[in-house]
Amino acid sequence: MKVINIFGLSEQASPQIPLFAMSVAAGSPVPAENDIESTIDLNEFLVKHPASTFFAHVMGDNLNDTGILDGDILIIDTSIEPRNGKIVLVKLGDALSVKIFRDNENGIYLQTDNESFIPLKISDGFEFEIIGTAIKVIHSI
Amino acid sequence: MDLNSKLLVLPLRLFIQYKMKTKKLPYVKTSYNFVAPIVEAKVRRRILQNSRVNKLLDLNAFLADDAENIFLVRVSGDSMVDANIYEGDILVVNKSEKPANGKIIIASLNGELAVKYYRIINKGAYLVSANKKYLPIKISEFFQFEIQGVVKHIIRNL
16 A cells, blocks of 8 residues: 655644544434533544654555555554554655554564565565554545 | 645644654663664654655544534444444544435434435435345334434544
């Protein structure tokens, strides 16, 4: 999965959006004013570390099984160390791409979840840089 | 999705933020060595000098440009998994948008809320799940039925 565009975080003075305490499809009542769990600022709600956060607009379909689809926006946090199974933004040569980070007894791998792709083993002499860990995905309908 | 029209061009601030990204220590320890993240900081700076980082995204403007008509709900259950909506997801819902055939909506049905596809078939309204386990629900006059809004964005923790 490739990165089309990178965006920095803009923090404007912002409206408060209601988050309802009920879950949908859970047999909860119709939302009323007093069901509002909180009103939130989406920047605060979605971004824990503003100074180390940016966005990546991605394209491609080889991470579909992880729920990341063509055209989605990933929230990337550069202060979070990647762990096994996490989605990471990687610089390979000149290109930015999105991979699954694998850290197991065989070493560290960068993997796409389409099995026809061979996992890319991280080893000496191989040029890559892990830029950050994807913490959230936004899919627009 | 016309993303670009909602973005401001303001590159400098971000670069400055990342430039000095090291962990502050309250005092200098001399009893052991530690490796400062110099390489990482260089990497970040190079990325941010890259011409691709020339735009900022405001999540409030992008997700809730019509803030007065937006609310958020958390999803439970598996009835919409084939539409990329999973348990625990946050949905951004617009309550002013007119629900059209095929849209994903939040509906209240006999006092319960559900996220479903809204379908019009032969002038009848149906709530359709995106999971073969669940049958479509035909809306009849015996239901208390109201559409609460149209789902615009799906947000998931990775």
